[in-house]
Amino acid sequence: MADIHENNPSFTISLMSGAAAGLAVDLSLFPLDTMKTRLQSEHGFWKSGGFRNMYSGIGSVVVGSAPGAAVFFCTYETIKSLCHYSMFSHTQSLVHMFAASCGEVVSCMVRVPTEVVKQRAQANAQLSSWGILKTTIKTEGYRGLYRGYFCTLFREIPFSLIQFPIWEYLKNVWSSHQGFRVRPWQSSLCGAVAGSIAASITTPLDVAKTRIMLANKGALAAEGDIFPVIKEIYREEGFKSLFSGMLPRVLWISIGGAIFFGAYEKSKVTLVTYL
Template sequence: MENKHGYVTSALLAGGLAGTSVDIALFPLDTVKTRLQSAQGFLKAGGFHGIYSGIGSAALGSAPTAALFFLTYESVKNIAGTESQLSPVVHMCAASAGEVGACLIRVPVEVVKQRAQANRHKSSLQVFKATLSTEGFRGLYRGYFSTVVREIPFSFIQFPTWEYLKKCWSKHQNTPVEPWQSSVCGAVAGCTASGITTPLDVAKTRIMLAEKGSVLSKGSIVHALKVVYSEKGFKGLYSGILPRMMWISIGGAIFLGVYDKVKKTVNTYYMKKEHDVT
């Protein structure tokens, strides 16, 4: 069992490092995905120009978002326990709780980031100020519900799959998985979850980029999906699926691999510290 301080420290430190490394390293892929999903289309949204537009907001929000997610995730796991046949359900509930909390930080970051990505002539700070002046504080949380609705199914698939693959691999080799093996499991889990939930991501992007006062801006996922389907058909619902799957596969490998590596290091430190005291 992990030391109480160990799991809190590892969740905050490992989550923060993992989130920042992924969001910064793979930001160009995220920009391409956002522009493919925008109503104006890839080229009009900027194409491959200004591929790092919006990186400031991503860099600022990555660490606290990931740290809050993993702190909640590990806390629920520790309270509920995972040594039973219900462990997949525990992982689903823990991931869902983590996403609801993390979205309190993630959504304002996503609003600013995606608007900057879709308008390469404006910086993150300019987008932030414009959003506050035209929509107020509530504007920063446009799409909160649609983001949560997207993230929960994604986490329902990704984290139980990740934990299950690690468990199977560990059982096969009769030793706990190494961080690099956790990375492989994370890539597979992320790729699977991202492909299945792409339509929800498209709806979320459209809602966040919609003009103030429009029907889309009200945040109805069903309406957003209908609009996309009427404009571009079934294919439109999966706009940006390749860069999204690529981004989340690589991101899942880095994110979950770095997380397990730092978590293992922190736990080893606390175990050694307790051993030295006794």
């Protein structure tokens, strides 16, 4: 009976497991994320703070990480479950891609405001998350907190289209090979591999998203259109700049993927046992 629940976890289990997974990875690997943001900033790594105050913006992560991840996995597991009874049930890769895309659309409603505050704090080490939140609302209104929403989706959806089918595929192969479901630690390794592949491919989209969120009001990047930003970076800084911060991004997401998916699977198993 437990195995059925692990394959199709309830809404409550998905909610709690997703929250635990999101908080675990964001808190443990925050300095790597700060390095990545400062490397991608148009002002450069050192002018954005270098190695100082590596936990700038951590407050916004504490507030937004758990609900963002919880909403994602609730949507992901719900869509997977619904598709299980549809005409697409035999095309698992498409189901996983569609479910992950739906999860990103919903979770970004929660994550983007915290991401805006977090990245601005990371690139301005002398400012607090609360100060940046108040300044953003005062100068740009609440709409300013959603600057980069669509470019974040444009980054996250391709990322998820790559990551989740690979994660599910690796788990299925490993499960078939050993004759039983993968353990949480095995799922975490599959997540690390899937995440590193997706992270390296989608780095230019992440660079553009960072520039859009950090841009001053009135700048080209502040308009939120991802392709003009990519073209401007390529024209003014060269192809190499489109992959700024790729190493810490891949490192952050591969280690983070291991923690994220491992924590998610472990939480599911634990909650199924006690709830």
